[in-house]
Amino acid sequence: MQQAAAWTLALSVLMVGLSVHLTARIWSERRLFFVDLGRALTDDDRSRAQRVLVVNGAVTALGVALSFLAPGSAAVAGFVSLVLVFVPIGYLLVETVRVARSVDRPKIAARFAVPLEDPPTLGRYLSPALNLAQGALLVGSTAVFLWLLPQLPAKVPMHFDGRGVVTRLGSPREMWLFPGLLAFDWALVLIIAFGVSRERWALAPKDPERYAALQLDRRTTIVRFVEVLLLAVNVGMVVTWLGLAFGSLPGKGHLVATVVVLSVVVMAIGTLAPLAYYLPKLTRLQERLREIAGSDALGTREAGWRAGGLFYYAPDDPALFVPKRIGIGQTLNMARPGAWIFLGGVILVPLVISLVAMWLA
Structure with a gap:
């Protein structure tokens, strides 16, 4: 171990x-x-x-x-x-x-917020195949765990130290933490896609139609990156979850070490491969948008950018999700209460899931 x-x-x-x-x-x-x-x-x-x-x-x-x-x-x-x-x-x-x-x-150009006649819906950004995979992963792994649960001993390994030694045993029911986290990650994909779909449509005075098409491509690519990344993370979690469950069966303890390493390998590949593929693509899209509009952050208030563009705080801007000025993707307008609610949910919901899983045990 x-x-x-x-x-x-x-x-x-x-x-x-x-x-x-x-x-x-x-x-x-x-x-x-x-x-x-x-x-x-x-x-x-x-x-x-x-x-x-x-x-x-x-x-x-x-x-x-x-x-x-x-x-x-x-x-x-x-x-x-x-x-x-x-x-x-x-x-x-x-x-x-x-x-x-x-x-x-250069200063951000004047804002050209426009109501599109036929704005893309939430479904336009999501991949049906990847969402089907998320659902199948959640349902399938839960079904396997339900089949295993009656066969598991009263106590199973729940935590290991840096030497691979088991430091805590717990009830198998604590493993309900995993499907809760799988569902949370899937919900997070939908929330991020919703945020992308709600980002203000700002058009550049130069070549507005091409700019709008590039913006749609950029937003769809952001969502696809998140979908692939969190699906890979969830696959790694399922490997850990079901691997620990199988490894807790009598005579199967030797599987635990392999499962721990395999789950890290899956998560590593699932994290690095999307980064290597999508970062260059998003960078090229950002460059093409900047060539047209002169800025990556068209549609935001110049005075709202703080710390050189790392944070956006603009009380007079009603937008919650805005394009990043540094980096790739979106950021939050921290002057909006919804930004703090979103961040609080990302932190607190997994904690609540963990507490509920421990309570079920």
Whole structure:
């Protein structure tokens, strides 16, 4: 089990490192860390990106090495998972803020909010196949668990330490946490798609029809990225859930180590593959939109952008979901009560699901 714990930790470190690498990599000649520079990249910009990539690579290599050199050390596992992996993330965030604050970007053009005669409906953004897969995954895995539940012992492993040692046993009914989280992730996809569909339609005075078509492509791509990502996360959770259940059956304990590693592999591939595919595509769409409108954030208030464009706080803007000025996708207007309700729900609902699962036990 110690080797399984080592592989799990190493794969987790590698997943974080590759995610940072994909974010820090230069995808456009006018963007650094997804910040629109308003000009071509300079040698200094490239050097800044290279420093982040080198630090990230070194920290990732160190984390992977420590995972295997001290597989039985809880202290090392804690240091790697709670401290080391956040070093490149923090460095990237600091550099992104520095770039955002140092760039003198053109002001956002006047707002051209328009009521479309036939605006795309929520269903226009969603993939029927991916949503069917989410539903089948939830129903199918729940059916398998219901079949297994009467066969499970009174106590099953519920938590492992950094050495792979079981630190807590619990009732099998606590595993109802998993279908709750599966349903939450599926609901989150629908909520994000709803947010995308509700984003204000702002048209550029130059070539408005092409701009609208590109915006529709951008919004659909954002939703597809989230759909694929959360489906992969849910597949990983199902592997963990049913794998632990099967591994708790008499004579099947040897399956647990394999299941833990397999679930991390599934989640790693399911996270990195969509990032590698959709980030370049979304970057190209952002570039084409900027070429037409002169800004990624058309339809927002210039004064509402704070911290160089990281946050949007505009009390006089009724919009809740707005296009990001830094990064890819959408952000929230933090001046709207709905933004805090949304964030509170994302945090509190999984917590409530966990408490209900423990209460059922």
